[in-house]
Amino acid sequence: MNSATGITTTGDIVLELSYLVAALLFVYGLKQLSHPETARRGSRWAAGAMFLAMVTTALLHRNAEGNPIEIQNLIIIILAVTIGAVVGWIVSRKVKMTAMPQLVSLFNASGGAASALVALLEFPNAIAGDLFSMLVPVLGLLIGAVAFSGSVIAFGKLDDRIGDIRAGYMKYVNLALLIATLVFAGWLVFSGIAPAELIWAIWVLFALALIYGVSFVMPIGGADMPVVISLLNSLTGIAAAMAGFIYSNQAMILGGILVGAAGMILTFLMCEAMNRSLLNVLVGAFGGGGAAVDRDMGIMKEITVSDAAVLLNYSQKVVVIPGYGLAVAQAQHIAHELDTLLESRGVSVRYAIHPVAGRMPGHMNVLLAEADVPYDKLVEMDHINPDMPNVDVAIVIGANDVVNPAAYDDPSSPIYGMPIIDAHLAKNIIVMKRGAGKGYAGIENFLFFNDKTRMFYGNAKDSLQKLAAEIKNM
Amino acid sequence: MEQILYSLFEYKEAIFIIALSIFLGIEVISNVPSVLHTPLMSGANAISGVIIIGGIILVGHADLTRLSLELVLGILALFFGTLNVVGGFAVTDRMLEMFKKKKPQKAN
Numbered sequence: 261m262n263s264a265t266g267i268t269t270t271g272d273i274v275l276e277l278s279y280l281v282a283a284l285l286f287v288y289g290l291k292q293l294s295h296p297e298t299a300r301r302g303s304r305w306a307a308g309a310m311f312l313a314m315v316t317t318a319l320l321h322r323n324a325e326g327n328p329i330e331i332q333n334l335i336i337i338i339l340a341v342t343i344g345a346v347v348g349w350i351v352s353r354k355v356k357m358t359a360m361p362q363l364v365s366l367f368n369a370s371g372g373a374a375s376a377l378v379a380l381l382e383f384p385n386a387i388a389g390d391l392f393s394m395l396v397p398v399l400g401l402l403i404g405a406v407a408f409s410g411s412v413i414a415f416g417k418l419d420d421r422i423g424d425i426r427a428g429y430m431k432y433v434n435l436a437l438l439i440a441t442l443v444f445a446g447w448l449v450f451s452g453i454a455p456a457e458l459i460w461a462i463w464v465l466f467a468l469a470l471i472y473g474v475s476f477v478m479p480i481g482g483a484d485m486p487v488v489i490s491l492l493n494s495l496t497g498i499a500a501a502m503a504g505f506i507y508s509n510q511a512m513i514l515g516g517i518l519v520g521a522a523g524m525i526l527t528f529l530m531c532e533a534m535n536r537s538l539l540n541v542l543v544g545a546f547g548g549g550g551a552a553v554d555r556d557m558g559i560m561k562e563i564t565v566s567d568a569a570v571l572l573n574y575s576q577k578v579v580v581i582p583g584y585g586l587a588v589a590q591a592q593h594i595a596h597e598l599d600t601l602l603e604s605r606g607v608s609v610r611y612a613i614h615p616v617a618g619r620m621p622g623h624m625n626v627l628l629a630e631a632d633v634p635y636d637k638l639v640e641m642d643h644i645n646p647d648m649p650n651v652d653v654a655i656v657i658g659a660n661d662v663v664n665p666a667a668y669d670d671p672s673s674p675i676y677g678m679p680i681i682d683a684h685l686a687k688n689i690i691v692m693k694r695g696a697g698k699g700y701a702g703i704e705n706f707l708f709f710n711d712k713t714r715m716f717y718g719n720a721k722d723s724l725q726k727l728a729a730e731i732k733n734m
Numbered sequence: 735m736e737q738i739l740y741s742l743f744e745y746k747e748a749i750f751i752i753a754l755s756i757f758l759g760i761e762v763i764s765n766v767p768s769v770l771h772t773p774l775m776s777g778a779n780a781i782s783g784v785i786i787i788g789g790i791i792l793v794g795h796a797d798l799t800r801l802s803l804e805l806v807l808g809i810l811a812l813f814f815g816t817l818n819v820v821g822g823f824a825v826t827d828r829m830l831e832m833f834k835k836k837k838p839q840k841a842n
């Protein structure tokens with residue numbers, strides 16, 4: 261950096277070292293973040309590293325002519341950062357835990373926008389003919405813009421402001437758009453034309469990337485959002501890394517790629533939990549159907565509040581299987597009330613958490629933690645399944661596909677092969693559901709027609725409240 | 735072709751860093767319990783706000799004598815970057831705080 265002046269000052273050295281320290285702290289922080297005991301400390305280390313890098317940049321950075329940042333510019337920087345920080349802080353304090361996926365999408369969108377803008381503004385400084393210096397801002401712009409518009413759409417979907425476009429032709433539209441965008445980007449990089457004459461083209465690329473981001477997330481269903489958020493998160497990291505190459509900045513490069521790689525891993529973990537390939541999620545081939553309709557399913561049997569209360573009160577082992585319906589109804593607090601009530605009657609209550617329950621990986625854990633459900637009551641799928649036959653009552657609250665036995669025995673079902681929680685093995689099953697309709701994916705759930713299953717219709721929160729009141733009176 | 739080879743050689747260190755960071759990212763994240771997926775994602779998301787350094791450099795050396803599109807976009811980038819960083823870390827901390835609360839209960 262600052263090689264144009266040829267003189268390296270102590271300030272330059274301190275600046276470079278601070279980036280190095282920040283980069284290492286990002287790695288350390290992320291490592292800590294992945295263990296429950298140290299997670300909070302890890303997040304704080306990473307935040308501290310970010311603060312360090314910001315301060316040293318503002319104080320010590322010099323441009324190609326060797327000029328430091330002027331005081332007037334510094335004031336503008338401080339103003340912009342303060343406004344951003346205040347808005348970010350307020351939003352993050354006010355948001356409900358159920359809205360966490362939306363918020364992460366929004367923050368991700370703003371990160372993507374920042375990367376795209378930085379790449380856009382730095383593009384004119386690239387050197388024609390130097391592939392790498394052309395490639396880096398072009399990729400940064402492309403990826404940042406897709407992450408931005410894609411995240412905005414993901415936010416809209418999670419917040420129920422935008423519906424799905426599930427038309428089959430979207431596949432081809434997307435493919436055509438992607439190819440057009442990539443070819444255009446390739447031309448930009450390889451044309452050899454000076455960037456100063458390509459300003460119009462970089463704006464066209466910006467527009468193309470924004471449109472692609474929208475059309476790429478549009479057909480993907482709400483149930484697949486965990487995968488999409490994770491993927492977009494990863495893209496933002498890569499975009500930041502690209503900007504890091506523009507400035508040869510280690511903190512940005514390492515931080516960005518670290519996030520990119522971590523996001524990719526999470527994305528694949530999510531896909532694995534749904535037994536689908538990433539391509540399958542992106543193309544949006546998920547849907548109703550299968551030969552399931554031909555099967556004799558029997559009838560769904562309802563249960564009254566008092567019967568359900570009696571059943572639960574005289575059980576020994578109860579497992580609650582929460583799904584997105586619980587989150588939507590904000591029923592996590594009342595669910596915890598019910599489990600403490602049952603525990604006080606000597607019933608053991610545990611929660612079985614499917615990896616993709618909720619609308620974001622691990623979302624259900626956060627919601628239940630918010631409601632003060634102790635850590636050790638949350639059991640992961642692989643640990644609860646072997647014990648399922650010993651469970652007296654499994655209460656399925658607003659979950660559907662993650663307990664559908666078709667995943668085991670119906671090769672024609674779209675979810676065949678997906679790991680599920682074995683609710684059907686429990687001695688009794690109570691399913692709390694809004695109505696008798698199919699779930700999001702439009703697949704019939706044989707669990708609901710099982711002889712051991714009783715349906716409890718209604719909003720999850722109301723149903724749980726009624727149930728808790730009934731048990732209290734016993 | 736020669737141009738591509740030359741670029742690869744010129745930026746071999748960058749490529750080296752990319753490759754190693756990818757392995758590092760995979761290594762650091764693997765085996766993370768699903769309890770932490772959401773906080774991890776929002777924490778990682780906050781780290782990707784490191785783009786804010788680019789915003790500081792852009793606005794820091796911007797020409798203030800006239801109001802240009804570059805200046806406005808740069809300030810916008812800075813604002814978005816900070817939103818990402820501060821909001822991301824704040825919300826991650828808030829989530830992890832809820833997890834932490836459970837510890838005394840667990841000991842009982």
